[in-house]
Amino acid sequence: MRDMWNQPAVVATDCAGLGGKRQGKVRDIYDLGDCLLFIATDRISAFDVVLPEGIPGKGYVLTQLSKFWFDRLWRDGGVAPHHVRTMRPEDFPDACRPYIDTLAGRSMIVEKAEPLPVECIVRGYLAGSAWSEYRRAGTVCGQPLPPGLRESEPFPEPLFTPSTKAVEGHDENISIETMRGLIGEETAVRVQEASVTLYRRAAALAEERGIIIADTKFEFGRRRDTGQVIVIDELLTPDSSRFWPKDRYAPGQPQPSFDKQFVRDYLDAAGWNRTPPPPHLPDDVVTQTSAKYREALERFVGR
Numbered sequence: 001m002r003d004m005w006n007q008p009a010v011v012a013t014d015c016a017g018l019g020g021k022r023q024g025k026v027r028d029i030y031d032l033g034d035c036l037l038f039i040a041t042d043r044i045s046a047f048d049v050v051l052p053e054g055i056p057g058k059g060y061v062l063t064q065l066s067k068f069w070f071d072r073l074w075r076d077g078g079v080a081p082h083h084v085r086t087m088r089p090e091d092f093p094d095a096c097r098p099y100i101d102t103l104a105g106r107s108m109i110v111e112k113a114e115p116l117p118v119e120c121i122v123r124g125y126l127a128g129s130a131w132s133e134y135r136r137a138g139t140v141c142g143q144p145l146p147p148g149l150r151e152s153e154p155f156p157e158p159l160f161t162p163s164t165k166a167v168e169g170h171d172e173n174i175s176i177e178t179m180r181g182l183i184g185e186e187t188a189v190r191v192q193e194a195s196v197t198l199y200r201r202a203a204a205l206a207e208e209r210g211i212i213i214a215d216t217k218f219e220f221g222r223r224r225d226t227g228q229v230i231v232i233d234e235l236l237t238p239d240s241s242r243f244w245p246k247d248r249y250a251p252g253q254p255q256p257s258f259d260k261q262f263v264r265d266y267l268d269a270a271g272w273n274r275t276p277p278p279p280h281l282p283d284d285v286v287t288q289t290s291a292k293y294r295e296a297l298e299r300f301v302g303r
């Protein structure tokens, strides 16, 4: 496999022979019939806006970390089936052959599902927007919490705080009641339980490797034939989670992290108003962000 770290960032793919391309903020997704070619590019978004520069190796990190978690968390049976069919380029459909150099390491073949219109967020620690709300109102996503918690402290129990899945713009937090209205009582209970179980298992495994998973987001979809609920999208990556190095954990303040907080801090310091067009990222910010993503991967899977 080519050296992902010293190559130019892959910000777009052009697999012309595959057709049916859909572009998310980070992923290029090709429709292969009953399955999807799911490619993580090196694009990075901040405040829901895609930035002009890519981060070399980022798509590789997202794919390899997702693979790590899909393998580990399903080793002894999963909480629900998941969407991955294969991550081995040699098992990709023949139509992918001409593009295999671009695809290897950053893509997978997944079952095509009907995504549920909610994001399933689990929070173990008081951080980010949850901290802002708690400080203001004593609640997190409307759920009351004991007084006196400090920034970055763990909750007594992990909190399930769903949000909408905005097609454009920002996701909005919703109550569990509202989620029930959107996806039905039974499915709501199922995805809440699955999310909290996945979070607990992952957090325990991460602790052993010196990482705190402060919070994370899961996505679920329905199988197109049976309607069964399955885990889709990426899993426990720096784009979907807050990872903190355990050896530097000190509550009462924000924590250093392995995600794009570094980029967000740069953008805020540069005075960007968080609406398009976004500013360019200087080379050293790109390089340091690439190193942070790489370190996140290596902490979990080794070199």
Ligand SMILES: Nc1ncnc2c1ncn2[C@@H]1O[C@H](COP(=O)(O)OP(=O)(O)OP(=O)(O)O)[C@@H](O)[C@H]1O
Pocket (backbone or CB within 6 Å): 023, 024, 025, 026, 027, 028, 029, 036, 045, 083, 110, 111, 112, 113, 114, 115, 219, 221, 232, 233, 234, 239
């Ligand atoms: N198995 C699947 N079947 C159908 N759609 C899927 C499947 N897995 C993931 N998706 C969808 O593919 C998209 C992934 O693309 P991407 O992550 O680039 O988009 P995004 O979520 O808009 O961006 P960001 O992650 O930055 O918020 C999401 O909309 C996700 O819901």
Ligand SMILES: [Mg+2]
Pocket (backbone or CB within 6 Å): 024, 026, 233
């Ligand atoms: Mg996404």
